[in-house]
Amino acid sequence: MAMESNAATRAERTPRNRDDTIHRALSEAIVDHRLAPGARLPEDALAEAFEVSRTSIRKALQRLALEHLVTLRTNRGAQVAKPSPDEAREVFAARRLAECALVDWVVDALGDDDLTALHELVDRERRAQADGAQHEAIQLSAAFHIRLARVAHNAPFATFIEQLARRSSLVIAVYGSASSVGCECGDHGEILALLAGGERERARQWMTRHLEGIERSLNFDGERRETPDFNALFGRHGPTQTASEE
Amino acid sequence: MAMESNAATRAERTPRNRDDTIHRALSEAIVDHRLAPGARLPEDALAEAFEVSRTSIRKALQRLALEHLVTLRTNRGAQVAKPSPDEAREVFAARRLAECALVDWVVDALGDDDLTALHELVDRERRAQADGAQHEAIQLSAAFHIRLARVAHNAPFATFIEQLARRSSLVIAVYGSASSVGCECGDHGEILALLAGGERERARQWMTRHLEGIERSLNFDGERRETPDFNALFGRHGPTQTASEE
DNA sequence: CTGTTCCATATTGTATACAGTCCCTATATC
DNA sequence: GATATAGGGACTGTATACAATATGGAACAG
Structure with a gap:
């Protein structure tokens, strides 16, 4: 990843710019597919890459979560979002x-x-x-x-x-x-x-x-293993077609 | 402020709920005009009111800033937003x-x-x-x-x-x-x-x-003192009417 | 060989300490 | 008396320490 060089290069002075730089770098990496959906985003690793403390990383991740680009699970950290x-x-x-x-x-x-x-x-x-x-x-x-x-x-x-x-x-x-x-x-x-x-x-x-x-052009049938469709797999009518409730 | 009782009462266990509680309490107070536009929101005071540390307060303020309900100025803290x-x-x-x-x-x-x-x-x-x-x-x-x-x-x-x-x-x-x-x-x-x-x-x-x-029904001509209108105050046509700030 | 339990490790959640910045005031000088 | 400057106080920005929790593997029982 050529990320840390980027972050270090444009280390803006003012604090707000710095936060924005981190946020933008992550956002762009997610948007242009350099970070794959589901990829874990450990705070320590990111903090080291951007040469800041976890505090600033957390701020960026919080914002990205509100933008639905990453998902934040309690005690389990952040990962690039995988939209359903x-x-x-x-x-x-x-x-x-x-x-x-x-x-x-x-x-x-x-x-x-x-x-x-x-x-x-x-x-x-x-x-x-x-x-x-x-x-x-x-x-x-x-x-x-x-x-x-x-x-x-x-x-x-x-x-x-x-x-x-x-x-x-x-x-x-x-x-x-x-x-x-x-x-x-x-x-x-x-x-x-x-x-x-x-x-x-x-x-x-x-x-x-x-x-x-x-x-x-999207293909929703792919190997999407997030929550397997147990009704289709084990439903009493076999895999012909089962109407899922909810 | 009857806030701390509210916050203490519904002190949910899980961390995410707690953050949401703080965010919602502030958001509702701003929305229904219990917190006036321009009101300062010092982190210490809020931390004491909600019985948490500044960390959690900052998180809520960051989010409220993204929602344009508060403005965040570097080194100058948060205040309830005053939309132009x-x-x-x-x-x-x-x-x-x-x-x-x-x-x-x-x-x-x-x-x-x-x-x-x-x-x-x-x-x-x-x-x-x-x-x-x-x-x-x-x-x-x-x-x-x-x-x-x-x-x-x-x-x-x-x-x-x-x-x-x-x-x-x-x-x-x-x-x-x-x-x-x-x-x-x-x-x-x-x-x-x-x-x-x-x-x-x-x-x-x-x-x-x-x-x-x-x-x-809005009145944009009111006593809007964010950046005082120096032309009206000192302009060559004199002060037709002056309002006291704050 | 399978399944369960427990512990070690890694990672996050929260609080706190310290440094930096801004603002306001008091004081001194003109 | 007015203005400029220096100092103090209050608050925010960031890093770090510590506690809490989940994860993965190893040991053990069946």
């Missing part, structure tokens, strides 16, 4: 609703500086994709949605979408196939063009299809 | 968008248990209002929107609206007049009736008008 299929569906449903709802405000507020910044993100993502820079491409894909949400100049909504975008990357890390990451690329450019052209309804359609496309 | 007018407008704008966007899902998922729970909240709010139980009424007003958001069974969206509702209470504490709290009462019952009747479009209209009504 239900959680994954809720995240994508929320994104479809939120990002489409924001289209009107985005179109109204879209300025030249926004456009150039967004175009640059699309380009960089495309290049990273072509170069096989997987981690960077994932990061840039989330960054596009995050930057887009900021156009509307509504901080609460922007941070909401920001959190959802990061959680989506985590969902893809758990359930995504190779195509999950790859197929997004063209969509972002298209959505941007529609927004710039003021075609609100078509922009909403593309956004919806874009997010649905990612969700469809 | 811009922030206030953004919060209400976000609520209008989010809560209206959720109407379709709410109508589709609205069950009998939801209806009874929501009706009870409306009734209790009305009673509290009539009895002059201001704090309780405010709490119940937020609780209505929070419970309503949960109907849609989308956790991310529900917690988003939950945070916005609590921040709104804080905004009202800063800029609200007497009518800000009072006039909400009837609206909730009306909105609930429209949702139960499946009248989506009218429900959205009422929700919008409801939130706009609250926003309009």
Whole structure:
């Protein structure tokens, strides 16, 4: 891990910046799949890597837990979150609703500086994709949605979408196939063009299809061993199909 | 402050519950205006009140800061947040968008248990209002929107609206007049009736008008002394009216 | 050979100590 | 009398110590 060099390099003076640096480093590592879902995050090891005490690490982990990027179990420490299929569906449903709802405000507020910044993100993502820079491409894909949400100049909504975008990357890390990451690329450019052209309804359609496309590419049947489905395994009707209660 | 008795009474064993208790106690006190915006929150005093060490208090304050209910300034401690007018407008704008966007899902998922729970909240709010139980009424007003958001069974969206509702209470504490709290009462019952009747479009209209009504009742010109208006004080047109700070 | 119990180890939860920063006030100087 | 400066007090930021808890393995009984 090239983490400790990063942390040591940009050791900002003021305390708040330092905390943010730790939080951001962990967040980015989780979002771009350098830290796998389920990976344990022992406080001691992280404290050594970042050259701080456990106190600062705990602060970062607490925050990441509120953002649903790590799970915190009492006396058992922190680990990178492994969203359940239900959680994954809720995240994508929320994104479809939120990002489409924001289209009107985005179109109204879209300025030249926004456009150039967004175009640059699309380009960089495309290049990273072509170069096989997987981690960077994932990061840039989330960054596009995050930057887009900021156009509307509504901080609460922007941070909401920001959190959802990061959680989506985590969902893809758990359930995504190779195509999950790859197929997004063209969509972002298209959505941007529609927004710039003021075609609100078509922009909403593309956004919806874009997010649905990612969700469809997920595979929830995989070797997910979190809580085995005992009904399907041992139910009285065999493994044909059993309706799970709850 | 009747806080320490509360905290001591429900001293739950497990550590997570304890933290939640502290967080909830502070959050509720801020939301229902028992703690005024701008009030300082020294860690020592809170630690003594809750009979824990500063460590646990810091954890709660960190979280409340992320929820924008308190502000945390380096080396200067925590205080109850005082949202700026811009922030206030953004919060209400976000609520209008989010809560209206959720109407379709709410109508589709609205069950009998939801209806009874929501009706009870409306009734209790009305009673509290009539009895002059201001704090309780405010709490119940937020609780209505929070419970309503949960109907849609989308956790991310529900917690988003939950945070916005609590921040709104804080905004009202800063800029609200007497009518800000009072006039909400009837609206909730009306909105609930429209949702139960499946009248989506009218429900959205009422929700919008409801939130706009609250926003309009706010007074942003008041004695806002955060950064004194030196132009008004020393400007070439003299002091039309001066208010004493703190 | 299987299953259970107990202990050692590792890791987290909490409190506390110490250092650093800010603010306010008192004092001295102009 | 007004302003600048130095000192004291109060509070936060961080690290560390200690206690509590879970985990994994070893020893032992069946």
